[in-house]
Amino acid sequence: KKEKTDRQTMIKSLSSILVITVGISRTDAAWMQNVGYSTRSTTALRQSNTNSVESSEKVYSRRSILVRSIISLPVSAILSSITLPTEPSNAGTFTPGGTLVDREVGVTVGNAEASKSRKVDNSNVLFNQDNYFKFGAAAPWIEPDSTEFPKTMPFVLSQQRYDALKKYGDRVKAGVQAVVSLEDDIKAGNYASVPNSDDPKYALRPLGLLANGFLGSENTGTTNELLLARWYINEIYLRIGDIRNSSNEKDSMAALEAAKKSINSYYAMLNRVITNKVGNKFEYITL
Missing domain, CATH: 1.10.150 (DNA polymerase; domain 1)
Structure with a gap:
């Protein structure tokens, strides 16, 4: 038997x-x-x-x-x-978006400070299609006014960028200030009661709409640079949740610092394509 x-x-x-x-x-x-x-x-x-x-x-x-x-x-x-292989296969790994890559895939691959609360299938973020969705890796932080990464920026008409900045610029600034002000709640010990990541006060969707107007068009479609900007926005979204779920002030502050780095990286990308004809550049957040 x-x-x-x-x-x-x-x-x-x-x-x-x-x-x-x-x-x-x-x-x-x-x-x-x-x-x-x-x-x-x-x-x-x-x-x-x-x-x-x-x-x-x-x-x-x-x-x-x-x-x-x-x-x-x-x-x-x-x-x-049957002869089984004695070493791991190098057949490759799929990203959340279905791209086969011959390297490691993970939410912190490429940036150890990326939020570990991101789900591997990218299902718990604001914008599902971002840098991690396509490439299966985190993005590095971008220093203020750096042009080293990304290497190039997509061509978008200055009129489109002007209209987008005029429509969403003030809302983006107000939302960023709301994120920065979470430091007061953390120091007061109220980090567990800060508003949820999807609260309109953070204006994360306007951040995405502004990125759409700056980094994509009908001619370019969804560019890699737009996916990158969305990744930084998603990191802000996740880090607000990390602040709420922290068990102590130290972890909450670490999450806030990562959110600030995401904001500055986002600003660095947009400032590269804000010319005199488009408007005034964004002011970076002090870390």
Whole structure:
């Protein structure tokens, strides 16, 4: 009875392996499992297969014959024929957006200060499609007025940038100030009762709309730079939640500092494309 159970388990696993390694069809794999689970004896199976072949005069491929031969082997023989890899495979890893990459994927890969509360499938952020969604990695902080990262910025008409800044600029500044003012709540020990991340006072959606007007257009579509700006906004969103969920003032302040770095990184990107024709550049947050 144990031999029968072992055979059933082994055949189920082996059929999946053969689909990949030998190249058998999934139909043959299903046939293999069904036969492996049968309560009939091996002799009866062979007789049934012989009768079926003779009656239908069906010609099986070499791979099909191989499959039908394997099921008659003892479990020990099947085990000895399988060679498993001794080292991890370098086949690659998928990002949340479905891109296959040949490197590590993770919410803090590329930036150890990125929020660890981000879900691996990116389902708990404000803007689902961001830098992590596409590349499976965090982004580095951008120093004020730095042009080292990203290397280039997408071309967007100055009129579009002007209109976006005029419409959302003041709301963005007010929202950023609301985030910065959380320091007073933290020092007062009220970090657990600060407003939720989706509170309109933080104006995180206007931050996203402003980024849309600065870093994308009908001609460019959703650019990598726009995804990057969204990642910084999402980090602010997550860090406000981290402040609320902190158990002490030290962790709350660390979350706020990371949120400030996200704000400055966001500002650094937008300031690169704010010319005299567009308006005044944003003032960075003091860390």
